[in-house]
Amino acid sequence: MFTFLLVLQAVIAALLVTLILMQRSEGGGLGVGGSSSGLMTARGQADFLTRATAFVAIAFVGLSILLAGLATTRQADSTIDTSLTQPAEPVTPIAPIGGDAPATDSVDNDILSTIAGQAESTGAEEEDAPAE
Template identity: 60%
Template sequence: MFTFLLVLQALIAAALVTVILIQRSEGGGLTGGSPSGLMSARGAADFLTRATAVLATAFILCCIALATLAAMNQRTGKIDASAATPVQSAPAPVAAPTTVPTDPLAAAAGQAAGNGTAPATK
């Protein structure tokens, strides 16, 4: 039921956006607006106004139904404690090495030379 209402709401929203964009406003709207069409300009305006009102009402009702269904699905009578795991403390931080070479390139050069130790640092 929830999935059906969710898809229905998406379709209503798309139709509502389309109807709103088609309407003629002060800027002219997206329609070409020839009065010699299937409906007159006045008839089209009345139809689009009614369609907007109907779609907006359907969208709000769908929102309320979805919120009600979501709230009903979240209600549980018991808390399942078997899935809970005990919280472990974080491990102790590792201390930084006491001898850090000041020149990383010199340390890399000492390792590349094969002598395992870094050259003396200043």
């Protein structure tokens, strides 16, 4: 039903554009004059095109509101394809560059305690300490 209304909306839009372009404007427009009597006189044609444009414009706006309402309530059946999902691989810790200290397994360690631990293992504190 939504597709049918969408196609109908496109037809009404094309009809509305055609009716607007057929109307006589100050520059002459695309309106083609008919016989000198009856419905298609200059005045009769203007009244007919004006009324037809008003009715088609009302239909266009009404159908636009209806389509907007249907689009918000329309729910497509969507399924998630889980066949391509893979479990995450465990992360292996990486040893620091240029150091012999093993990488710690805990992420919660403070960076200062890690630096202090590396300094103790390399003997850096012994060099800074005064000799007795």
